[in-house]
Amino acid sequence: MTPFTRIGRILKDGQPGTQVDVRGWVRTKRESKGGFAFLELNDGSSFASLQVVVDGGVPGYAESMKHLGTGASVRIEGEIKESPGKGQRVEVHAKTLEIYGLADPATYPLQKKGHSFEFLREKAHLRPRSNTFGAMARVRNALCAAIHDFYQSRGFLYVQTPIITTSDCEGAGQLFQVTTLDLARLAAKQGEAVDFSQDFFGKKAGLTVSGQLEAETYACALGDVYTFGPTFRAENSNTTRHLAEFWMIEPEMAFYDLNDNMNLAESFVRSIIKDVLAKCPDDLAFFNERIEPGLLDSLHHIVENDFVRLTYTEGVEILQKSGKAFEYPVEWGHDLQSEHERYLTEEHFKQPVILTDYPRAIKSFYMRCNEDGKTVRAMDVLVPRIGEIIGGSQREERPDILVERMRESGLNPDDYWWYLELRQYGTVPHAGFGLGLERTVQLVTGMQNIRDCIPFPRTPKNAEF
RNA sequence: UCCCCGAUAGCUCAACCGGUAGAGCGGCGGACUGUUAAUCCGUAGGUUCUUGGUUCGAAUCCAAGUCGGGGAGCCA
Secondary structure, rough: OOOOHHHHHHHHHHOOOOEEEEEEEEEEEEEEOOEEEEEEEEEOOOOOOOEEEEOOOOOOHHHHHOOOOOOOOEEEEEEEEOOOOOOOOEEEEEEEEEHHHHHHHOHHHHHOOOHHHHHHHHOOOOOOOOOHHHHHHHHHHHHHHHHHHHOOOOEEEEOOOOOEEEOOOOOOOOOHHHHHHHHHHHHHHHOOOOHHHHOOOOOOEEEEEOOOHHHHHHHHHOOOEEEEEEEEEEOOOOOOOOOOOEEOOOEEOOOOOHHHHHHHHHHHHHHHHHHHHHHHHHHHHHHHHHHHHHHHHHHHHHHOOOEEEHHHHHHHHHHHHOOOOOOOOOOOOOOOOOHHHHHHHHHHOOEEEEEEEHHHHHOOOOEEEOOOOOOEEEEEEEEEEOOOEEEEEEEEEOOHHHHHHHHOOOOOOHHHHHHHHHHHHOOOOOOEEEEHHHHHHHHHHHOOOOHHHHOOOOOOOOOOH
């Protein structure tokens, strides 16, 4: 137990007459020269702040009030009382006021009034002190807890897959290179090939773009596993839904087919949203009111209704019959454009959609080939506003076909010798998928930009902090 | 990476046809015995993103660059 009380607790069930010690940061100060002041104190334990009434009789009142402003950190000892004012059940009447640190109002960047998210991104070290980012952090935390709960309660093993990898070309995105070689010296020796045998790992290494291949090895031994860690893509992506560093949850299940995979994905998404709705009502009410009107309705709708499931081919037919003038034509064999996905999930079905059985030419080598020879057992979960939130598939467990698909994709099977051995020794049908954590935070909070759904976003030209 | 848009006070923005910059908020000073983005009065605050060009004169027009936003692609 801490020697002080967290504000969320006081607001929830603090009883009038109780003596408390609270510590936090001043959000606003409303001063009356009549001899008292109101402080809004926030310590991150809840969305709402605590109103503290500081009477002129509190020791050091005049000196404290002269300097105290938004952003200052304080300790207050006082008594909980019923609040006569509107907007709060209880408040604290201070008996003592101790200042830990002042925040010069002339230079402190956060004002009482709202700031643009662009501005706050440049103040990533201070933005958690704002309503929006405090709420985002609590929702993100609740989501992470819900994710672990979901898998732990189903007996899945949490497996840590490597962040540094030497399997180049895992099939998704560009790798950030990891090296201890002296790049300046190499640059001076232009024209000569780089000798990676001299590098730290003895070969070219990079940051992982997916833990899937390694997760498969544990699924093919222990049954149901999941990874939950950072993922890196060195793509020059400049959009509201891409990050160079993001977090991904990748469950991988032995003896699952595509249908089992879809069932898990759907109950997963619905379950974690349900948990966050229950755990973060105040934060979500704020997002619903100030960030994305209609958010709560749309989240409840997702929780309470089945996802629509259809094949890629059926999706293409719906799009072609829609009569909608798309910027890009819909043609079987081409990947669906954002506008197509959005039409399906936002206009046609108005709820999450799981698309399956994509053309094999546009999907990764590890996805299981269908008997028709044209499609693979892939699945994408599409949600309104965000688009793709999950990508997954039943994996190709037949060694000969897998090798054929690698060659088809221009990969050298020798580089994947250990992955192929999973199929040579005791191969099993299995499936899995990847859920983007930040896209889920976007979905749940209604935040427009994924850069505001992670504490310190990494995007092209941005790795400050 | 491509397309479009933008960069002016601490923040959000305005400034007509090219004539040396203005508001709200915030800050500071003052008023107010219960406020809730408090209110009211006063006040200070500017290398108009950078470099170059056109012009008697550029925040304004042109070029390049940098950074930011939206859309697209890549995907989660």
